[in-house]
Amino acid sequence: MNIMNEYLKITEKYITKYFKVILENRFNKKISDEFIKTYIEARYYDMEESQSRNELKSNILKKIYKKAELLLNEFPKQEVIIEQIKNFYKYILYFDNVIHKKDTEKLINDIYEKKKQITNKVNEDFEQTLRNIVSEYKASIQDLLTKLESGEFSLEIKKISDENRLEEIVLNHDIKFPMIYSNEAIQKAFETDIIKEDMQAVEYYLVIYKILKNIINGDMKKQYIVSFQATIFDKKQKLKRIIEIINNQFIQEKITIKVKYMDFIKYKKEYSNLIRNGFKIAVLIDEGFDISKLKELEISKYVLINKDLKIYPEIIKSKHSLNIIGM
Numbered sequence: 001m002n003i004m005n006e007y008l009k010i011t012e013k014y015i016t017k018y019f020k021v022i023l024e025n026r027f028n029k030k031i032s033d034e035f036i037k038t039y040i041e042a043r044y045y046d047m048e049e050s051q052s053r054n055e056l057k058s059n060i061l062k063k064i065y066k067k068a069e070l071l072l073n074e075f076p077k078q079e080v081i082i083e084q085i086k087n088f089y090k091y092i093l094y095f096d097n098v099i100h101k102k103d104t105e106k107l108i109n110d111i112y113e114k115k116k117q118i119t120n121k122v123n124e125d126f127e128q129t130l131r132n133i134v135s136e137y138k139a140s141i142q143d144l145l146t147k148l149e150s151g152e153f154s155l156e157i158k159k160i161s162d163e164n165r166l167e168e169i170v171l172n173h174d175i176k177f178p179m180i181y182s183n184e185a186i187q188k189a190f191e192t193d194i195i196k197e198d199m200q201a202v203e204y205y206l207v208i209y210k211i212l213k214n215i216i217n218g219d220m221k222k223q224y225i226v227s228f229q230a231t232i233f234d235k236k237q238k239l240k241r242i243i244e245i246i247n248n249q250f251i252q253e254k255i256t257i258k259v260k261y262m263d264f265i266k267y268k269k270e271y272s273n274l275i276r277n278g279f280k281i282a283v284l285i286d287e288g289f290d291i292s293k294l295k296e297l298e299i300s301k302y303v304l305i306n307k308d309l310k311i312y313p314e315i316i317k318s319k320h321s322l323n324i325i326g327m
Contacts, residue, residue, distance in 0.1 A: 002245060002247060003147075003205065003208045003209075003212070003245070004211075004248040004250055005248055006144055007141070007144060008040060008044070010137070010141060011096060012036050012040065014095075014133060014136070014137040015032075016032060016036065018092065019032050021126065021129050021130060021133065022115055023081065023084060023085070024119075026080070026081055026084075028081050031071060031075060031078060031081060031082060032085065034067065034071060035064065035068075035071075035085050035086075038063055038064060038067040039060065039063075039064060041063070042060040042063040042064070043056075043060055043098065044249075044250045045249050045253075053098065053099065053220075056098055056220065057099055060093065060098065061089070061093075064086060064089045065086060068082050068083065068086040084118060087114075088111070091107065091110075091111055095137065097218055098218070104134065108127050108130050109127065111130060112126050112127050112130070141212075141216070144212075145212060145213070158170060160327060165221045165222050165223055166223045166256075167222060167223070167224055167225070168224070168225040168258070169203060169206075169224050169225065169226050170227075171202060171203040171206070171227070200232065200242050201241070201242060201245060204245045205245065207255060208245070208251060210224070211251065211255075222254070223255070224254060224255050224256070225255070225256050225257075225258050225304075226255050226258065227258055228257040230259070230260070230263035230266065230267050233270045243274075246279075249278060252279055252280065255280070256281065256282045256301050256302060257274070257279060257280065257281045257282070258281075258284055259281050259300075260283075260284050261284060261285045261286065261289060264281075264297075264300075275299055280300075281299075281301060282301055282303070282304050283297050283302075283303050285303060285304070285305050286305075286309070287310060289311060289315075291311065291318055294315070294322065298321060298322060301323065302323050302324070302325050303315075303322050303323065304325055304327055305325075305327065306326070307326040307327065312326060
């Protein structure tokens, strides 16, 4: 299941409901869908890592207004509808957590007053209908998040780089085993390739949960490094299922797959395919790394290295165009 795609479907559904209630029989689905497409791209896909909340707001509205101009050229007879959708889009930013506003009631009242000015009609049910839409939207998002919650697994966050707001994800478990199994036997089981491959799905769902919570809280900047079990490349169906979980442009911008150098060499073609499909990788190098091979790592987003290693100073001096991060 691709959770991010489900999140976006829910958002699109409730934006459509919002405009149906506002525009009533003047609602035009084709025009509304065009605006939604522009909004989703601006809200989730076109943002800069350094973008503040205010910059995000300005960028979204700028693109909505530009879209209105294009639609006016395409549908000149729909000028009234296009202008009204454009003008009401600023309220979406509050419901979709781009802008925080504690007083939802005042917001709903503002929308109603603006609607009355446009339609010259009093609709006593409007405000309650809009409250219901907002409540349903929040409940739908919460239901989606609940599917990702886990009492047996949790994420440990390790800060790697303040400059990139980059954090590494480590998956922990709290699974209770019968006393007949020793801690050593349990740990050994978790270190097998098969278990590590299966744990990938758990880790990815939990990191998506964290990313969605960040979105809701207005934090669009954090980046995460996640693990990847290279042996999964030999299992095509399993690989397809794992990749589908994170196969979303927005999620790809938020995560980087960590790769051991020896795995990178062994599966270079497969990792290159992932990069071509929008994924980012971070190659972890160790003491035995041949510095003359640095150039072949230029396709990676980051090169990771322990600062305590003897080769660290030389790696830093010879970094070429690489983004090297000492850990």
